[in-house]
Amino acid sequence: MENQNIKNTQKQFIEYANNSMDKISANDTPRVKQLRQDALKRFIDNGFPTKKMEKWRNSRMIECVNEDFNIDRIENKKHDFCCVIRELDTEAISLTNGKFAEEEQLKVLENGIVIGSTRKAMQEYPELFEKYFGTCNINDNNGFYDINTALWQDGFFIYAPKNTVGEKPIQIIKIIDEENNPFIQTRNLIIVESNAQLQIIDCDDSIKEQSSFVNSYTEIFIGENAQLENYKLQNLNDNSSLLNTNTAKQLANSRLQTHTISFNGGKIRNNIHVDIDGEGAECNIYGLYLVDKTQHVDNQLKVNHNVPNCNSNEKFKGILDNEATAVFNGHVHVAPNAQKTIAYQNNSNIILTDKAKINTLPFLEIYADDVKCSHGSSIGQLDQEAMFYMQQRGISKENARMLLMYAFAAEISNNIGIDALRERIDDMIKRRLKGELSSCENCVFQCNTPKEYDFKIDLSKI
Amino acid sequence: MDSNPNENIIEKVTNKEYEFGFVTDIETDFAPKGLNEDIIRLISAKKEEPEWLLEFRLKAYRHWLTIKQPTWAHLNIPPIDYQDIIYYAAPKKRKELQSLDEVDPELLDTFNKLGISLDEQKRLSGVAVDAVMDSTSVKTTFQDTLSKHGIIFMSFSEAVKQYPDLVKKYLGTVVPYTDNFFAALNSAVFSDGSFCYIPKGVRCPLELSTYFRINAANTGQFERTLIVAEEGAYVSYMEGCTAPQRDENQLHAAIVEIIAETDAEVKYSTVQNWYPGDKDGKGGIYNFVTKRGICRGDRSKISWTQVETGSAITWKYPSCILKGDDTTAEFYSVAVTNNYQQADTGTKMIHLGKNSRSTIISKGISAGYSQNSYRGLVRIAPNASNCRNFSQCDSLLLGDKCGAHTWPYIQCNNDTAILEHEATTSKISEDQLFYCNQRGIDTEKAIGLIVNGYAKDVLNKLPMEFAVEAQKLLSITLEGSVG
């Protein structure tokens, strides 16, 4: 039954592709055009992934693929918004339903950093597209990737040329504002050339309760000695599905730090793939998920140590309430000769009910001997010793719980390099734990009609 | 100063010969090559089996035909032609054996060479042995002592004849023939193995031991072990194995089932030393084994300890189903791979009962060009409250051409569980080697010492007699290798 459904959806996509490919690829560079055709061929052969595939066995994303997707009738809107994060001064751009407004031009900042639409960038910087686009390795080549590559129409483009340093963090606000079950694709490209430094805040928000499916794919290139901090904040409604794939390539002595913070959203899957291709590089991949109700968060990480002398650090933490489910699959691959690799991987979870579920698969695959690789995973409750210690100091049980839970989550937020953002996230963690986080506080529209989200991590269950 | 003295040592290690590679020249009774229903009927007939067992085999065979060999393990398994294997081979018997004197002297000699004396007088007291050569049990020792306690310990075929009801009651209840490809194959063609039954309240006074030996060429070995510990019973069981050195690969697909009733305890120890192939990866045993125990009654306990040094390819996950409340399961493993050996081994701990506890300690050691994976599942069922699991999976790499991998699967469906998993990968530190060197211990000896120390937590769990053998085996397999 389910299979038939997916097959039908697949057919719809193929039909749509056959009808619209000429229009979609009208302004493509030769490379992009070729990639579209190859990807479509693969999609026709393989379709969407199935639960039988190892990487999708525990994922609930496939359940979200349905026949009623609105693929082609998605409105192109322009929204005014303001970000409510106090004292956070960013260079902001926004996409509604996966697209920039038609008339919006690429912004070239004073220091030469370019931000804006992928579609526009492909026309203005074709040489960059020929060089970078579609060249990242993908952990798990699958139908979602193929359909994105075949049919993408827009997304965000960030280009930091050699030696440029971003003065302000760049904020990308992606809003879903479409009624009838849109299937939204964004194709994004981040290029940080050698010695450049950049901070990016990437926000996924929805302003309506309607269901949606976002299939986003971001390629990230980090040149020699370059640094990138990438913060992904995921706050979508309960009926949304977000499939977010980030693949990064790091050159020598570069540094990548990513935070994937999932508070709200129906079903989320993050595929994060990092290829470390230059010596002396470092990557820190952090994640935090605080989920309840029937939320599902699936984090799939792959770090490939392809060269010697690099460090990687993966740390994901989660709290699960109600019937929420989560998957963590970390995978560190150390290639032969990638000696002196230091890789650490950790996934810790707290489960609050016997309906919540966690699947954790911390994999190590190691082909070099002079390495320090370790992983740990834990599933459990709050430290009873600590609970008692605090109560003995006169702290109420509730407050003690709150403090410990906050401390559990703050281990991730502490690493956020933008002060205002860290404070904001800390605040959101606290409210999320108290059940006070409302949709309006996430929302970038200041419409003054507060509507409380019914999200509450129930700490009394611990 | 010699900048890299270790290279010679690796050379030495990889050249180490397999000790048990001899072939015994004994008359063997073979079934024709290949697998079909007639072969299964032939095996069943040879063993004079009851109808229900033949039916069991045929059902398993028909199921096997519908499934494919699993590919998910981190193993590179060359295609196996299942029609090119002899599914039944047994040393020809002249008549029923009444005493040791009647055993073929060649056979006795074989087991003596392996250090397994079937002569009770010469045996260390306290161990009863069932010796299995190719497909058939050769001799089970200490029958008298055991029967005094009501313990049944005999070859599987013999048990089918003498205790058909018991066998029928338990066979396939822990590992159903539908479990996996190799389990289905085994269920269809298994030829012999050991059956062990400890009655209520009996503490088995001897260590029980089965010794498996593959001798005949082109044959598969498909033995089946079934251990039942009734309420309050205790038994410690040991399994050893070797095979001759041959250029072609041989298939070994065994099943072990353990049932522990209320308050029962079963300790199962294995030292697996099947022929691993030569230093170029030629030949060796494919060891595709399904081992599982069920802690069926409350407070029961099952403990697996394995030292895996042999086989060209190992695919093996001794598992426990913790069905009763307050049950305990343990898995202690040392897996050593050298040359072109491949191992994908670990365990499954399925927690169904409340307050059930499991411990996993796995020590992988890879050398040469080998690939060594730990793969383990810990699952906590929704109603299994207050469960605990602790897993420690360490890998030691000796040399930069080998691989060490860890594939844990942790599935938690209950909020009161506490699960911890830790894993580290390392090599022997230069500091440790130098410290030993400075005390006059050369590098080769130092590595043996350090590796044995590294595996100590597991070796300590082995019965005394096995521990000594295992320690020697570790040092021999790896004598002096380091990267």
Next chain:
Amino acid sequence: MLFEIKNLHVSVGGKEILKGFNLSVNEGEIHAIMGPNGTGKSTLAAAITGRDGYEITEGEIWFKGKNIMEMSPADRANEGIFLSFQYPVEIPGVSIQNFMRTAINAKREYQGLPNMPMPEFIKMMKEKQAMVEITAKLQNRYVNVGFSGGEKKKNEIFQMAMLEPQLAILDETDSGLDIDALRIVANGVNQLHRDDNAFIVITHYQRLLDYIVPDFVHVMYDGRIVKSGDKSLALELEEKGYEWIKDTIL
């Protein structure tokens, strides 16, 4: 002469640390080598014992009339050179008893002797343990695992007693020791001191030399000995500090 170092130059990672070090040690002597941090004291110990990564670019090391520079670390140890490590490494799972038995039998094999009979070995263990006041059951403890700083150093002296070296180098053996442990360690050394063996005591402070009285004191600076004298030099050094040495040589 038991031990002699001639014009030793040693580089680590391409950087020259020892720059023409000379030392002669006769049987029965105790030499103290003092000097500020980073002056090459531990490099000296590593070079004598043959540690990897310490490249001898010039000079010679002679022990009992043999040039030991081409010998493996284990052979040097079996010839009778013992190093009490500044930071003894932990070896999990290897009991001290097993470790010592392996070491002693390695030495006996080197000397062409059969393995030491177990009862004799056990007896020896007991005696030597008593000497350094180790009460723990060493057969149950792994090499240096879970040892306090003092226990580790006592364990080093215990091993020295077991292996009966002709030349023992004590590398900062006093660091991290409280006064009781210091006394025990020093007592052990003094009991082991005979007419036919020798000690090189590397230390930063004079304190240890109150207990182990040296025949000679050498002050090291920048990779070589800059001043030698009797035990009074140590006291003078303690009083005036290392700055005084710098001033006198510059």
